Amino acid sequence: MDIPRYWRLKDQRYRLQGRKCKDCGNLSFPPRLVCQKCKSRKSVPHEFKGLGKLYTYTAIYQAPDRFDPMVPYIVGLIDLEEGVRITAQVTDVLPEDVVIGMDLEMVIRKIYADGDKGPILYGYKFRPILKKMTA
Amino acid sequence: MSEIMKPARDVGIVGYGAYVPVYRLPASEISNQWRSGHDLNFLPIKQKSVPGMDEDVITMSIEASKNALKRAGIHPKDIRAIWVGSESHPYAVKPSGTVVGEVLNIIPNILSADMEFACKAGTEAIQAATAFIGSSMGDYALAIGMDTAQGRPGDALEYTAAAGGAAFIMGPAEKSLAVVEGSFSYVTDTPDFFRRAYQKYPEHGNRFTGEPAYFKHITESVKALLKGLNLKPSDFTAAVFHQPNVKFPQNVAKMLGFSKEQIKYGLLSGMIGNTYAGSSVIGLTDILDHSHAGDRILLASFGSGAGSDAFSLMVTNKIKNAVKKAPLTMDYVDRSISVNYGLYARWRNKIIME
Ligand SMILES: [Zn+2]
Numbered sequence: 121m122d123i124p125r126y127w128r129l130k131d132q133r134y135r136l137q138g139r140k141c142k143d144c145g146n147l148s149f150p151p152r153l154v155c156q157k158c159k160s161r162k163s164v165p166h167e168f169k170g171l172g173k174l175y176t177y178t179a180i181y182q183a184p185d186r187f188d189p190m191v192p193y194i195v196g197l198i199d200l201e202e203g204v205r206i207t208a209q210v211t212d213v214l215p216e217d218v219v220i221g222m223d224l225e226m227v228i229r230k231i232y233a234d235g236d237k238g239p240i241l242y243g244y245k246f247r248p249i250l251k252k253m254t255a
Numbered sequence: 256m257s258e259i260m261k262p263a264r265d266v267g268i269v270g271y272g273a274y275v276p277v278y279r280l281p282a283s284e285i286s287n288q289w290r291s292g293h294d295l296n297f298l299p300i301k302q303k304s305v306p307g308m309d310e311d312v313i314t315m316s317i318e319a320s321k322n323a324l325k326r327a328g329i330h331p332k333d334i335r336a337i338w339v340g341s342e343s344h345p346y347a348v349k350p351s352g353t354v355v356g357e358v359l360n361i362i363p364n365i366l367s368a369d370m371e372f373a374c375k376a377g378t379e380a381i382q383a384a385t386a387f388i389g390s391s392m393g394d395y396a397l398a399i400g401m402d403t404a405q406g407r408p409g410d411a412l413e414y415t416a417a418a419g420g421a422a423f424i425m426g427p428a429e430k431s432l433a434v435v436e437g438s439f440s441y442v443t444d445t446p447d448f449f450r451r452a453y454q455k456y457p458e459h460g461n462r463f464t465g466e467p468a469y470f471k472h473i474t475e476s477v478k479a480l481l482k483g484l485n486l487k488p489s490d491f492t493a494a495v496f497h498q499p500n501v502k503f504p505q506n507v508a509k510m511l512g513f514s515k516e517q518i519k520y521g522l523l524s525g526m527i528g529n530t531y532a533g534s535s536v537i538g539l540t541d542i543l544d545h546s547h548a549g550d551r552i553l554l555a556s557f558g559s560g561a562g563s564d565a566f567s568l569m570v571t572n573k574i575k576n577a578v579k580k581a582p583l584t585m586d587y588v589d590r591s592i593s594v595n596y597g598l599y600a601r602w603r604n605k606i607i608m609e
Pocket of ligand 1: 141142145157158160234
């Protein structure tokens with residue numbers, strides 16, 4: 121595992137931190153340094169709330185080696201409340217119970233472990249929302 | 256007789272949160288796998304929680320702590336220590352609190368360490384946090400009891416060894432939803448259950464685990480606490496004890512003079528199993544979810560090795576608003592995706608491939 125890269129991306133992976141354009145307010149995730157709307161290079165970090173709906177998904181049965189212990193798993197395109205579409209694993213649900221449009225929330229899970237001796241990579245995944253909080 | 260423990264400055268629970276994975280393994284699956292169903296009428300619990308492939312003590316502690324932060328309503332950076340009590344930390348060397356603190360934006364001005372005392376590692380963390388706040392070294396500390404416990408395939412412990420736990424933000428009494436009135440800790444060298452370094456599964460002393468271990472240590476800590484605070488069982492609204500199964504906590508409650516009514520909340524082992532360092536403390540979160548200002552709660556853990564921490568907590572009027580700010584413990588306990596023994600064995604690395 122590339123430990124320096126793993127460590128540098130932790131704001132993004134641990135807290136869904138993207139960028140907000142200082143000129144037009146456009147949000148991006150993964151964070152982009154040049155605004156896709158207005159081409160501005162001025163942006164500030166922005167943490168997404170981690171709530172969204174499943175746009176579409178696929179179940180993975182054949183995975184790269186490092187993800188192989190987890191098959192079958194689900195990769196989804198998720199529309200965040202803030203209007204940004206991201207790609208993430210959908211967890212805590214059996215493939216046959218996944219429904220397009222279902223409400224999801226971000227959780228932190230193990231992405232993979234680098235063998236028995238290497239570091240464990242943690243990051244965001246999404247699961248069916250546990251409970252809609254009104255507060 | 257020693258005096259009870261009480262910090263110089265009054266301390267309490269400012270926020271709390273629970274976590275239990277969604278998967279459940281019915282005890283009947285284990286019985287059918289290893290005993291041809293011969294003990295189906297004597298199962299210690301109905302089902303136990305099983306962590307998903309992508310869950311461990313770090314990820315579970317993050318979610319419980321998020322819930323505790325929501326209820327506390329404080330800025331994460333106000334927390335000055337993170338102690339995670341567990342016997343199943345993902346790393347042997349690298350504290351679980353480092354990742355929890357990074358994800359929750361608590362770092363970097365903190366202390367952090369892994370605590371280990373079998374099933375009382377969680378209350379050990381609460382004691383340390385209470386002392387830390389009580390001496391004014393900081394205003395808030397995060398104490399967690401969380402486990403993904405493993406039993407050897409076919410062993411009696413496999414029926415109950417489960418996953419889950421709770422997180423508590425300890426802080427000054429005036430900010431608390433439940434104030435610590437006092438505590439008492441009792442420890443001896445009793446080898447009822449242990450796991451040597453590099454061993455995957457623990458060893459236990461069968462009959463040795465009950466009388467001289469569980470019952471002896473809990474009754475000693477609770478009796479000393481009650482005597483020191485000049486309280487009797489009927490002064491408490493609710494009580495929660497460590498839950499290796501369903502019977503032990505019921506029996507120890509009876510021995511000490513607590514009624515069935517007093518333990519009706521928080522006795523979760525039948526539905527989720529024994530969550531080890533998370534066991535008594537997740538029970539406490541269920542009691543808090545159902546509590547009101549003026550309620551007095553007894554919490555008594557048990558950790559093999561052996562020891563017990565007993566606490567008396569007085570609920571304040573801050574409980575009412577705090578409860579609804581995060582999912583209830585029963586929201587986690589009630590959800591369930593059943594798994595069979597084969598899937599469980601694969602997920603929990605019980606099948607050795609090479
Ligand atoms: Zn822009």
